Amino acid sequence: MTTVSAPEFWETLYADHRDGWEMGGPHPSLVHLVETTPPPRGRVAVPGCGRGHDARFLARHGYETVGFDFARAAVEEARQLARRDGVAVTFEQRDLFTLPAEYTQAFDGVWEYTCFCAIDTRRRTEYVRVMAAILKPGGWFWACFFPIRTSGGGPPFPVAKPEVRRRLAGAFRIEREGPPSRPVAARAGQEWMVQAVKRAPA
Numbered sequence: 185m186t187t188v189s190a191p192e193f194w195e196t197l198y199a200d201h202r203d204g205w206e207m208g209g210p211h212p213s214l215v216h217l218v219e220t221t222p223p224p225r226g227r228v229a230v231p232g233c234g235r236g237h238d239a240r241f242l243a244r245h246g247y248e249t250v251g252f253d254f255a256r257a258a259v260e261e262a263r264q265l266a267r268r269d270g271v272a273v274t275f276e277q278r279d280l281f282t283l284p285a286e287y288t289q290a291f292d293g294v295w296e297y298t299c300f301c302a303i304d305t306r307r308r309t310e311y312v313r314v315m316a317a318i319l320k321p322g323g324w325f326w327a328c329f330f331p332i333r334t335s336g337g338g339p340p341f342p343v344a345k346p347e348v349r350r351r352l353a354g355a356f357r358i359e360r361e362g363p364p365s366r367p368v369a370a371r372a373g374q375e376w377m378v379q380a381v382k383r384a385p386a
């Protein structure tokens with residue numbers, strides 16, 4: 185049986201059009217933030233980027249963006265959409281857990297949406313470690329966590345605010361958190377925006 189940790193699991197969802205997460209565009213709060221209080225420009229990673237709407241948006245706004253996804257269908261479509269829109273953005277088909285091998289301290293920022301909730305909950309500590317590893321000290325980690333709820337299966341696996349704080353505490357300093365400024369209507373009340381910075385080594 186395939187598990188969420190295998191690309192085949194996600195390939196099947198894409199092939200069967202069971203991609204209920206698809207929004208057809210960037211997250212409205214990412215758009216609002218970048219247009220009003222943008223994070224510093226630089227090289228940005230988007231883990232679990234899917235069809236790359238957020239990555240294309242960031243690239244269009246001056247960020248040197250790399251979207252990572254281990255599902256071939258996602259990466260192929262992301263590249264097609266970038267070509268269609270004439271956006272210079274890179275997509276790499278790759279398991280995000282392998283990133284530190286090649287991308288240690290390679291990024292100034294990470295934007296994450298619906299990737300944390302897509303991974304096996306037993307790998308969340310490892311996930312945070314990977315995000316910290318690929319960021320430069322002082323690099324920004326902006327995330328919109330979903331679904332904020334206390335129970336249920338997944339993916340999307342439930343996320344709790346105290347858990348987010350606890351998991352980020354070691355490697356990151358949370359500078360701001362709260363409901364997203366522009367929530368996705370169908371997910372209202374279940375999203376939680378976090379803007380954090382990677383701590384410098386002691």
Ligand SMILES: C[S@@+](CC[C@H](N)C(=O)[O-])C[C@H]1O[C@@H](n2cnc3c(N)ncnc32)[C@H](O)[C@@H]1O
Binds near residue numbers: 189
């Ligand atoms: C719920 S979808 C969200 C896609 C995109 N963030 C969006 O909002 O449209 C989760 C994505 O994460 C990818 N993914 C899950 N685990 C991954 C891993 N270990 N490495 C790379 N991609 C992964 C899946 O293939 C899928 O495209």
